[in-house]
């Protein structure tokens with residue numbers, strides 16, 4: 001059961017320090033990319049999940065996977081607002097449902113270039129539905145029926161002509177920014193205004209979705225089922241949390257794909273660097289391997305020792321990679337989401353992301369060490385002692 | 389218990405570039421237990437090869453290699469490794485030690501393979517180092533030791549597990565006369581006081597005089613075995 005003492009391999013790493021540093025940096029760079037991607041993805045997940053509510057129902061066109069793709073006519077909107085008994089009524093007896101129009105438009109960024117920004121036309125009821133989740137933080141709310149807009153706080157520092165008091169050109173109409181609001185998640189990166197005025201300006205005769213307050217245990221599938229044979233409309237109904245989760249999952253997949261691909265390519269490079277470093281180490285220490293074997297260490301003990309040394313290299317690289325991304329913790333950044341509009345979110349280096357990265361680094365170390373360690377373990381003692 | 393060594397028609401060949409070189413040819417050799425042997429012969433005569441077979445570092449193509457009660461020919465490579473850790477200690481010409489480990493850690497290497505507690509291991513390593521007169525160099529790394537001291541640490545490692553057989557391949561080849569004499573004296577003491585069976589390869593006739601008997605090897609064949617009537621040093 002005896003293995004080669006660990007300090008032999010640890011100290012050997014320090015002795016060949018330049019080769020060790022090189023390998024650790026190669027692994028570290030890979031891990032920084034991976035940890036960075038995971039942290040971005042975590043930031044995304046938090047952005048979308050933190051505000052998903054189960055007592056908000058979304059009605060969209062059957063088959064639409066996001067509100068950007070959805071279209072509901074005004075008649076259909078009226079039917080849904082009035083006909084669905086699950087929708088809660090306010091003190092005045094009006095259904096708490098609001099038709100919204102959603103579209104991404106190209107706007108200029110402060111740092112040059114353009115980006116897609118989500119424009120949402122809303123009805124006064126929208127604010128009642130969101131309650132305290134949407135708050136005016138600066139200026140005032142827009143007056144219904146006018147060309148006034150309010151801007152999500154996430155856009156204030158990023159998009160030109162979006163400060164309170166600015167005029168913003170949308171298509172051929174000029175809108176005036178009268179306030180800023182903060183909301184949960186993605187709403188912070190949207191521009192809101194009167195739904196009818198924005199529809200006119202953007203020449204969109206249809207609405208994107210109906211947002212409605214329901215009781216949290218309302219059976220949304222049953223609502224959709226009632227319209228199965230209805231010729232007027234066949235809505236898709238889901239609660240806000242499920243909707244956001246579905247939006248995040250496609251983003252997550254994309255992130256994981258890009259990040260995973262990059263990490264894989266860099267990982268292959270790191271594995272080669274590691275293998276090379278270990279092969280050089282074993283070549284230089286052939287005589288030492290011979291001594292260990294002569295003393296009585298078995299082939300598998302030699303294998304474990306050198307695999308362990310490579311694992312250690314990988315772990316060191318993993319720690320370095322994580323240290324590289326830690327300073328980015330909390331940094332805000334923007335990207336384009338699946339509805340092609342600008343969203344800002346924070347970089348979140350969670351323990352889980354760090355752990356995943358370290359495990360990946362350990363994997364790189366092991367994969368890079370297998371061939372050299374195998375070679376070391378297969379040498380016969382006489383071969384090893386003769387070449388020294 | 390001291391071990392005797394018995395070789396019967398041992399053959400060992402190496403093939404190099406399609407050619408087969410018969411290094412040991414049907415060699416028969418009997419060595420008594422608790423005796424100090426010197427092994428001499430021209431370069432390339434197969435001395436190291438013979439030593440490696442006796443030490444279980446390599447295996448014969450044919451024949452019997454018996455050390456104590458064990459027939460090494462019948463063992464697998466990992467069984468041989470285990471056998472080595474318990475029954476033989478090696479001292480090579482130079483570079484015997486792992487450079488990143490201290491003298492004590494080097495001596496502990498074979499002890500890690502034995503079922504010992506941490507404290508027993510330490511004690512046994514320290515005792516071995518005391519025996520070779522290096523108790524005060526325990527925490528030194530090999531590069532902080534002289535050539536002679538390095539060889540003495542190697543001897544300490546070879547005896548740390550208290551094996552019956554010590555095999556030394558030109559242990560004084562790199563040392564000056566006085567240092568060599570000290571190392572040879574130490575080997576002889578291990579034989580006289582601890583009754584180790586010792587087989588030492590050497591090119592130096594004067595080194596051979598420390599042994600009880602000198603075996604001569606030439607082109608894979610055994611020559612005469614001399615008795616050294618008056619060992620040097622007079623102890």
Ligand SMILES: Nc1ncnc2c1ncn2[C@@H]1O[C@H](COP(=O)(O)OP(=O)(O)OP(=O)(O)O)[C@@H](O)[C@H]1O
Nearest residue numbers: 402403404409411430431432433434435436437438
């Ligand atoms: N692994 C090997 N492969 C091929 N040839 C070998 C191998 N090991 C030894 N030989 C050859 O076998 C012969 C005997 O080698 P060995 O090392 O036993 O000689 P030696 O008596 O110890 O010589 P020296 O005094 O120079 O150390 C030499 O010709 C050597 O080249």
Ligand SMILES: [Mg+2]
Nearest residue numbers: 435436437557
């Ligand atoms: Mg030799």
